[in-house]
Amino acid sequence: MSKLPSARPEIRRVLLTGALGNIGRRVIQGLGADFELVPTDIRCSEEGPEILVADLVATPGPGPTAVFPQLLLGKILFLGDIDGEGKGGTEAFMMNPDGSGLARLTSMEFYNRANEREAYSADQRFRAMSRKDRENGTAGLNQIFYNDYFYSSLTQLTKFGAGTAWDPVWSPTSETVAFVSNESNNDEIFVIKKGEWPAQQLTRNDYEWDHHPSWTPDGTQILFSSNRISGQRQLWIMEADGGNQRQFSNFPFEVWNPIWVKYADR
Numbered sequence: 001m002s003k004l005p006s007a008r009p010e011i012r013r014v015l016l017t018g019a020l021g022n023i024g025r026r027v028i029q030g031l032g033a034d035f036e037l038v039p040t041d042i043r044c045s046e047e048g049p050e051i052l053v054a055d056l057v058a059t060p061g062p063g064p065t066a067v068f069p070q071l072l073l074g075k076i077l078f079l080g081d082i083d084g085e086g087k088g089g090t091e092a093f094m095m096n097p098d099g100s101g102l103a104r105l106t107s108m109e110f111y112n113r114a115n116e117r118e119a120y121s122a123d124q125r126f127r128a129m130s131r132k133d134r135e136n137g138t139a140g141l142n143q144i145f146y147n148d149y150f151y152s153s154l155t156q157l158t159k160f161g162a163g164t165a166w167d168p169v170w171s172p173t174s175e176t177v178a179f180v181s182n183e184s185n186n187d188e189i190f191v192i193k194k195g196e197w198p199a200q201q202l203t204r205n206d207y208e209w210d211h212h213p214s215w216t217p218d219g220t221q222i223l224f225s226s227n228r229i230s231g232q233r234q235l236w237i238m239e240a241d242g243g244n245q246r247q248f249s250n251f252p253f254e255v256w257n258p259i260w261v262k263y264a265d266r
Contacts, residue, residue, distance in 0.1 A: 173219030
């Protein structure tokens with residue numbers, strides 16, 4: 001596993017208006033759409049200024065939905081507030097698994113599409129979802145279901161009696177779904193295999209919460225966001241069985257809702 005993406009306390013925002021032409025623009029072709037990497041933030045080092053954050057901007061224009069860019073495969077996408085306290089609003093970012101290549105996506109399109117793909121199995125036959133269960137004595141509670149598109153059937157996975165369940169994501173290598181539930185009176189991450197019950201609770205906190213699981217491409221680990229330790233949201237990671245829970249990012253701003261991009265087919 002790659003090293004922990006470390007904090008960058010030396011980050012300072014510099015809006016490069018007027019100076020952009022000196023750094024230049026680069027257009028990436030062949031992705032179903034053109035993109036410009038627009039430098040907007042720099043940091044200073046002994047070697048001089050260097051680009052820290054780049055905007056990935058879809059070139060406007062009519063036409064069909066842009067092809068999901070292959071360059072995002074294997075990247076980690078997440079949401080964050082780089083300005084703090086909501087001043088800049090929620091933005092989508094991407095980085096490499098080792099914490100390098102931090103970039104800001106100025107459009108939410110590809111984050112949203114990657115997030116939607118998380119609920120599907122690798123072959124897209126199954127799709128997990130959270131919906132209200134009006135049967136089985138748990139009326140009004142959100143439970144995890146899945147669609148089987150081959151048989152056009154809907155099957156209930158969870159049968160919690162007190163808590164709700166949401167944010168289901170399908171493993172890329174097995175028929176296992178990770179999700180969040182407050183059945184234990186706290187927001188924790190669970191996993192369940194198709195056709196099995198009860199679910200297995202992976203995280204246990206006193207008052208902190210864990211949200212938005214995302215499987216690694218090999219299905220052996222789960223990335224998620226948590227407000228443990230500092231009370232501010234960062235990215236965490238654990239083994240698929242809940243072991244070796246550890247902090248994955250340590251940015252000087254809040255980050256949450258990670259997606260480890262595994263597919264470019266949606």
